[in-house]
Amino acid sequence: MTLLWIKALHLFFMIAWMAGIFYLPRLFVYHATTKEKVVKDQFKIMEKRLWFFVTPFALLTFIFGIWLIVLYGADWFAAAKWLHIKLLLVFALYIYHFYLYKLVKQFARDENKHSPLFYRFLNEAPVLVLLAIVSLAVVKYL
Structure with a gap:
C-alpha cells in the first residue's frame, strides 16, 4: 500500500x-510582446511567484521518485533500462527548470534577449520531453 501512495504523490x-x-514560458511570450512598463512589472511579479511556487513541486517530485526507486530495489533499478532513459530526460527537465529561472532573472532586470517566437518554441519543448517520459514510464519498453 505504501508503494501506491508514494507513486500517487510522485x-x-x-x-x-x-x-x-508549461505556463511560465507562456508568460515570457506575453512579457516579450508588451511595451508598457506597468504590464512588464506585473509580468515580473507573476513570473517570479510562479517559479517559486512550482519549485517545491519539482523537489517533491524528485524526493518521491527517489523513494520509489528505493522501494523497488537495486536489482529492479539495474534491470529497468527504460528508467535510465527516463531519468536522463527528467534531468533535462530540471536543467530546463533552472534555465527558466535564469530567464526570470533576465526579465526582472529588463534584459530580455529573445523574441516572443523563441519563447513559443521554448514553451513546446517540455511537452515533447514529458510525452517521452510518460511513454517510458507506462510502456516500460527498453
Whole structure:
C-alpha cells in the first residue's frame, strides 16, 4: 500500500510541477510582446511567484521518485533500462527548470534577449520531453 501512495504523490507533484513549467514560458511570450512598463512589472511579479511556487513541486517530485526507486530495489533499478532513459530526460527537465529561472532573472532586470517566437518554441519543448517520459514510464519498453 505504501508503494501506491508514494507513486500517487510522485505523480501529483509531477503534474503540479509540469503545470508551472508549461505556463511560465507562456508568460515570457506575453512579457516579450508588451511595451508598457506597468504590464512588464506585473509580468515580473507573476513570473517570479510562479517559479517559486512550482519549485517545491519539482523537489517533491524528485524526493518521491527517489523513494520509489528505493522501494523497488537495486536489482529492479539495474534491470529497468527504460528508467535510465527516463531519468536522463527528467534531468533535462530540471536543467530546463533552472534555465527558466535564469530567464526570470533576465526579465526582472529588463534584459530580455529573445523574441516572443523563441519563447513559443521554448514553451513546446517540455511537452515533447514529458510525452517521452510518460511513454517510458507506462510502456516500460527498453
